[in-house]
Amino acid sequence: MKNLIICAALVSSVSFVSPLAAQSRPADNVSEARLRADIDTLVGFGTRHTLSEQDNPARGIGAAVDWGAAEFRRISQQCGGCLEVVLPERMVEGARIPQPTRLRNAVAIQRGTERPNEVVIVQGHIDSRVSDPLDWKSDAPGANDDGSGTVLVIEAARVLSAHKYASTIIYALLSGEEQGLYGGRLLADWAGQQGFTVKAVLNNDIVGGSCGSDGYCDDKTVRVFSEGPRADLTDALRAQQRRNGGENDSPGRNLSRWIDILADGDSEGLDVRQIWRADRMGRGGDQVPFLEKGYPAVRFSVSVEDYEHQHQDLRVEDGVTYGDTPDEMDFAYLAKVTQLNVRALDALAGAPMPPAPRMEAAVSASTTLSWDEVAGADGYLVWHRRTDQPYWSEGPMARVAADQPHMTLELPGVRGDDWIFGISACAADGQCSPVASAVPAGAFEPVAKE
């Protein structure tokens, strides 16, 4: 047991390694021209509707998924076979899939050198649609929705595969999103079957535009959506959160806070607008099946959506052009969202898992925080905020060296009722994980462990 006593009056002056200091270089290699070329290739498949042709090499979802897998293999050849390419598949049927249909995802795995079982997932959906969700015949270019997320994932694989990471990065092109999040569910199930510890899921869906149909534009901000109370809470944990707090401290919410701070560290890059809801009003995305299984996940999406250029038949009506075509996109913006994803993946794949902290403060004038050792952690940062504050304090209140299997931090004179605490784990190079909150179900692991 490590007992580290810190005088409450001094805690704010303890020195620390800032997670903001971590600047990742791979993001500099993101190419707007390659993103643009890949969008043209995707649009060239005519439609990528999940119910479209599977065996036509030139048109339909089959050709598109095959192209994505081939692109991953080509990237792998350039890094000495560093990517393993797999195509998880299953038969699916449902309200928007009237016949049993073969559904395939294209997935590339870049195995971690130290902790290959820990995974960070970046994903987009490769399928597309027009106005009628069952119309699999009409051209459905799906340039922004979600060609943009698809090409972001492929570009991330290109630039990150030149580097080695302690934990695994998974690049995933998902099918079946528009028919009911089938590809996301398949990948979440597959990740569970592999026995992976999922550190973070970055879902990118509609990330390549900056203007709305009303002319309002914003090319400086990207939205990051995160859930409040986690989807896999049990009744018992929900009752504990009602009593003790934690409704604003799900792993996804802390991942969102971490991405926001990471983005603030790059003055050239996009600012993050955190949206504290699981997705847009009345809509969903492939982060949802991961959240339902208890995996930390967020959705990246444009600051301003353009409803005339998503889920629309290609047409001109009353002088208005409809359809999700490349000419409506902003490729410089897409490159910036890609850079932010690459920076996040670079940092997450190098950082340890966030700890699973516990807090004892009931009927006491002091607080005790404790957590178990985290693989790959060289030290831990302790964070705090008032219960009515949205963000963690600017700097950590303490840094604790990782020299014991069971860490304990006593905070005399700190009345725990008034604070929320969290811990992040840092690698030797100073790369720190997102903060995990010391609240019921604050740990970055499914409530029901697999």
Ligand SMILES: [Zn+2]
């Ligand atoms: Zn979409």
